[in-house]
Amino acid sequence: xxxxxxxxxxxxxxxxxxxxxxxxxxxxxxxxxxxxxxxxxxxxxxxxxxxxxxxxxxxxxxxxxxxxxxxxxxxxxxxxxxxxxxxxxxxxxxxxxxxxxxxxxxxxxxxxx
Amino acid sequence: xxxxxxxxxxxxxxxxxxxxxxxxxxxxxxxxxxxxxxxxxxxxxxxxxxxxxxxxxxxxxxxxxxxxxxxxxxxxxxxxxxxxxxxxxxxxxxxxxxxxxxxxxxxxxxxx
Numbered sequence: 519x520x521x522x523x524x525x526x527x528x529x530x531x532x533x534x535x536x537x538x539x540x541x542x543x544x545x546x547x548x549x550x551x552x553x554x555x556x557x558x559x560x561x562x563x564x565x566x567x568x569x570x571x572x573x574x575x576x577x578x579x580x581x582x583x584x585x586x587x588x589x590x591x592x593x594x595x596x597x598x599x600x601x602x603x604x605x606x607x608x609x610x611x612x613x614x615x616x617x618x619x620x621x622x623x624x625x626x627x628x629x630x631x
Numbered sequence: 632x633x634x635x636x637x638x639x640x641x642x643x644x645x646x647x648x649x650x651x652x653x654x655x656x657x658x659x660x661x662x663x664x665x666x667x668x669x670x671x672x673x674x675x676x677x678x679x680x681x682x683x684x685x686x687x688x689x690x691x692x693x694x695x696x697x698x699x700x701x702x703x704x705x706x707x708x709x710x711x712x713x714x715x716x717x718x719x720x721x722x723x724x725x726x727x728x729x730x731x732x733x734x735x736x737x738x739x740x741x742x743x
Contacts, residue, residue, distance in 0.1 A: 552731060561635075561722060562674075562734040608674065618664060618687055619732060623673040 520544060522611050524622035532630045537581075537596040539625050541609030544590065551592040552610040552619065553583055562608065568592060579603070604629045633657075635735035637723050643741045644713055652708040652738045656725030663706050664732060665698060669719040677721075680706060713742045 525540040543549055551568040566577025573585040579602075583594045592609060609622040636655040644650050656663050665677040676690040680700045691697070695713075700706040710717055720739050724732035 550731075554734075561736040562724075562732075564731055564733075567731045618676050618679050618690075620676070621666075621674040 520611065520613060520620055522609050522620055522622040524607075524609050524625050526625055527623065528626045528628065530628040530630060531599050533601055534598050537594070537599045537603065537627065539594040539607050539609075539627065541583075541592045541594065541622060542590055543592065543609075543611045545611070545613065549611045549613050551583075551585060552612075553577065553581070553592075553594050554608045554610060554621075555579075556606040556608065556624075558605070565594070565607075599627075599629050601629050601631070603627060635723055635725050635733050637721075637735035637738050639738060640736065641739045641741075643743060646715060646742055647712055649709065649711045650713055650740065652710075652721050652723075652740070654706045654708070654723030654725075654735060656704065656706070656723070657727075657733055658704075660725035660727045660733075661703065662726040663700060664724045664726070665706070665708050666722045666724065667719045668722060668737070674722065677708070710740075713740075715742045718742045 521544045523542045553565040554562040555565050556562050565581050566575045568575050568585045576582045581596045583592050585592050606624045606626050608624045610619045612619045638653045663680040666674045668674050678688040678698050682703045683700050695711045698708045718741050720737040722737045724734045726732045
């Protein structure tokens with residue numbers, strides 16, 4: 519079955535430190551991959567998406583993710599964390615332009631002053 | 632509209648009552664999706680519409696759940712005889728090309 523695994527339900531980093539949120543997918547075909555962010559009491563906002571163009575995808579708020587087919591990974595990174603980055607982050611995958619998106623269980627990112 | 636609109640934003644209902652949740656997608660978006668997010672859980676897919684038809688409703692948890700979409704636009708998710716385990720945030724999303732959704736802010740349903 520198609521699935522997405524996010525390693526670590528909670529990640530805490532210091533302000534200014536590197537943010538790394540891990541995501542692995544199960545797939546035998548090239549997928550579409552997404553990262554969404556959810557701030558407290560808000561809906562989901564698309565951070566970035568991979569659709570088989572460049573393997574390094576740049577998103578909003580300084581985030582980027584790299585598609586690594588050999589590792590079936592799509593980890594999210596940001597060089598320097600900001601307090602405003604504290605939120606829940608969801609990795610997601612779909613396998614065609616007309617199918618549902620399958621979400622990971624989410625990673626809560628906390629930023630320490 | 633400019634974004635995906637969901638109503639009501641909050642709904643408290645008594646166990647056993649029926650509820651209707653509404654989603655107004657972005658104008659022109661042909662695909663519409665319903666998800667459920669329970670406390671501390673990820674997003675659970677419920678149903679997907681392409682136009683007015685639902686090619687994938689595999690995520691509806693029971694026959695108490697149903698959804699329809701009319702005019703290729705507004706969708707209504709109906710939960711009959713609500714149970715406490717139905718308490719969750721119900722999220723709607725729409726998409727034009729099917730790659731990447733725009734989500735609404737959700738309806739927080741509390742069954743007491």
